[in-house]
Amino acid sequence: MKGGIWVWPTDQKTQRRTLRKVSRSPQLSTLLKAIAGSSEGLSNPEVSEVLGNDSGWLAIWAVRQLLSLGFVTYKTDLFGEPSRYVITDLGKRAAAIISGQPMPKPEPSQLTLPQQKPV
Numbered sequence: 749m750k751g752g753i754w755v756w757p758t759d760q761k762t763q764r765r766t767l768r769k770v771s772r773s774p775q776l777s778t779l780l781k782a783i784a785g786s787s788e789g790l791s792n793p794e795v796s797e798v799l800g801n802d803s804g805w806l807a808i809w810a811v812r813q814l815l816s817l818g819f820v821t822y823k824t825d826l827f828g829e830p831s832r833y834v835i836t837d838l839g840k841r842a843a844a845i846i847s848g849q850p851m852p853k854p855e856p857s858q859l860t861l862p863q864q865k866p867v
Contacts, residue, residue, distance in 0.1 A: 754816045756838065766817070771846045775799055775810045780835075783820055784843035789832030814839070 757763050770776045782798040783790050790798065796807050811833060814820045819839030824831045835843070843849075 754813075756817045767842060767845055770813075770817075770819075770842065773810075773813075775806060776813055777846055779810050780814060780819055780839065780843050781847060783814070783833055784835045784840060786835075789820075789823060789834035791830035791832050793830075795833065817842075819843075 757766055770780065779790075779795065779798055786794075792807070795811060796802065796804070799807055799810065801807075811820070814833070815822065817838075818836055819842050820833045821836055822831060823834050
């Protein structure tokens, strides 16, 4: 846990190497799969529960890694509900690759529309 994976690489070879590092880390792979499997995301106490460790440092380390890679994002709620870590599209693809599941299909709301030229 001295170092970390702090950037999602652009080239495919390094991306595969990064996914191997994430899959070999029991904390990162467990947390990524748990967040991917949750429809609402996970709050801070739920992250600690998933990791099965009362070490706040371990939870912070794992969450920072997944945030920096772009696999999860932090969603705040302004009306008193707990803030949650939710999976991104990149995180869904990474979780599918790590768990050996088929790639998830994008939802219609996530599809990008072609750019139209202004008239």
